[in-house]
Amino acid sequence: MAKRRLLSVNKIGHDKDIFRHKTEMGKTKVRMTTLKLREQKRAPLASKYDIAKYDMRQGYQFPSELNQLIPSNTPEYVDMENKYVERIMRAIYHFKQCALVGPSGTGKTHIVYLVAELAGLPMWEINCGLQTSVYDLFGRYIGLGKGNWIDGQIVSWCRQGGILYLDEANMMRQDVATRLNPILDTRGHLVLNEKDNEIIPRHPQGYLIASMNPFSAEFAGTKPLNAAFRRRLTVWINFDYLSVGEKIAQREIDLVVTKGKVDEQTATRIVKVGAELRRQYKSGDLPYGPSIGDLVNWAVLSSEGIPSPQAAEETIISMTSDNEELQEVVRRVITGVFTSL
Numbered sequence: 299m300a301k302r303r304l305l306s307v308n309k310i311g312h313d314k315d316i317f318r319h320k321t322e323m324g325k326t327k328v329r330m331t332t333l334k335l336r337e338q339k340r341a342p343l344a345s346k347y348d349i350a351k352y353d354m355r356q357g358y359q360f361p362s363e364l365n366q367l368i369p370s371n372t373p374e375y376v377d378m379e380n381k382y383v384e385r386i387m388r389a390i391y392h393f394k395q396c397a398l399v400g401p402s403g404t405g406k407t408h409i410v411y412l413v414a415e416l417a418g419l420p421m422w423e424i425n426c427g428l429q430t431s432v433y434d435l436f437g438r439y440i441g442l443g444k445g446n447w448i449d450g451q452i453v454s455w456c457r458q459g460g461i462l463y464l465d466e467a468n469m470m471r472q473d474v475a476t477r478l479n480p481i482l483d484t485r486g487h488l489v490l491n492e493k494d495n496e497i498i499p500r501h502p503q504g505y506l507i508a509s510m511n512p513f514s515a516e517f518a519g520t521k522p523l524n525a526a527f528r529r530r531l532t533v534w535i536n537f538d539y540l541s542v543g544e545k546i547a548q549r550e551i552d553l554v555v556t557k558g559k560v561d562e563q564t565a566t567r568i569v570k571v572g573a574e575l576r577r578q579y580k581s582g583d584l585p586y587g588p589s590i591g592d593l594v595n596w597a598v599l600s601s602e603g604i605p606s607p608q609a610a611e612e613t614i615i616s617m618t619s620d621n622e623e624l625q626e627v628v629r630r631v632i633t634g635v636f637t638s639l
């Protein structure tokens with residue numbers, strides 16, 4: 299094969315993310331754009347998840363400095379018959395905003411990254427459970443002088459577009475939720491009290507996804523979502539584990555085999571344990587239900603030749619709780635599954 303040599307990479311234009319790669323392949327000069335390469339990577343995935351019809355950018359070209367906010371190489375997401383990717387895309391395409399509700403570890407954060415990557419949208423992520431200051435969210439003056447204003451995350455999203463991802467949205471402070479209300483309804487703008495009440499219209503490609511754990515006694519610290527905010531979110535998508543209780547998903551076993559590098563039988567047992575622990579978590583008997591990522595980590599240690607029940611001590615057992623009695627409950631589930639097959 300002819301040897302390829304990169305001759306130069308030139309940025310063309312100010313706002314456009316078009317870089318001209320001039321390469322030499324034998325005697326032929328090849329030109330291509332990174333933008334095109336990204337599109338080429340996206341296309342097969344878009345058809346895999348059946349979302350090619352939702353053009354979220356609608357011809358709009360984001361400024362190149364926002365490219366670093368577009369996620370890339372998001373790991374595979376096992377969607378199965380739930381079609382979460384398609385449902386989220388459809389919701390934000392039509393209504394600009396939606397909410398994802400589900401227990402911890404069901405892949406809500408993961409899927410938002412995937413959606414942003416597939417749609418080619420910059421992502422502004424805010425964890426509402428952390429006490430992020432109003433300055434960081436809306437902006438502030440630095441130093442003296444009116445010219446020294448810096449936009450916060452929410453204001454940047456409002457001006458520049460992309461996906462505003464509000465993780466743990468039900469933990470959001472009341473004053474922040476109230477300020478988001480006008481942007482989510484027909485007014486479609488944000489009022490910046492801090493800056494002479496500047497009115498910032500919502501960018502036409504400004505989408506919002508909120509995620510949260512269901513409000514119930516078992517989820518420590520969760521509270522019901524503010525009613526005014528809830529009403530504005532339009533579409534609510536419920537998430538659940540791939541396998542739970544008696545329902546065991548072959549796709550989850552396959553993922554544990556490939557990512558955890560264990561044989562099918564070990565993977566099946568690991569998933570069965572996970573499914574039972576999740577059942578107990580959902581019924582309030584355990585404080586945590588393992589995600590597929592947790593099961594993969596357990597499998598990775600097992601693949602090193604450590605017996606699975608022993609590898610579980612350092613992963614799934616200690617992760618569930620510090621409490622000795624609860625750890626014993628998990629141990630019994632593991633012993634049950636690993637001796638019954």
Ligand SMILES: Nc1ncnc2c1ncn2[C@@H]1O[C@H](COP(=O)(O)OP(=O)(O)OP(=O)(O)O)[C@@H](O)[C@H]1O
Binds near residue numbers: 376400408592
């Ligand atoms: N359907 C899935 N396909 C592939 N990986 C998944 C899937 N669901 C969950 N995971 C993996 O499980 C782990 C937990 O997922 P994630 O952090 O997205 O959960 P979450 O719903 O956001 O949880 P929390 O409510 O605690 O924030 C990650 O490693 C993620 O990649």
Ligand SMILES: [Mg+2]
Binds near residue numbers: 406408
């Ligand atoms: Mg999350």
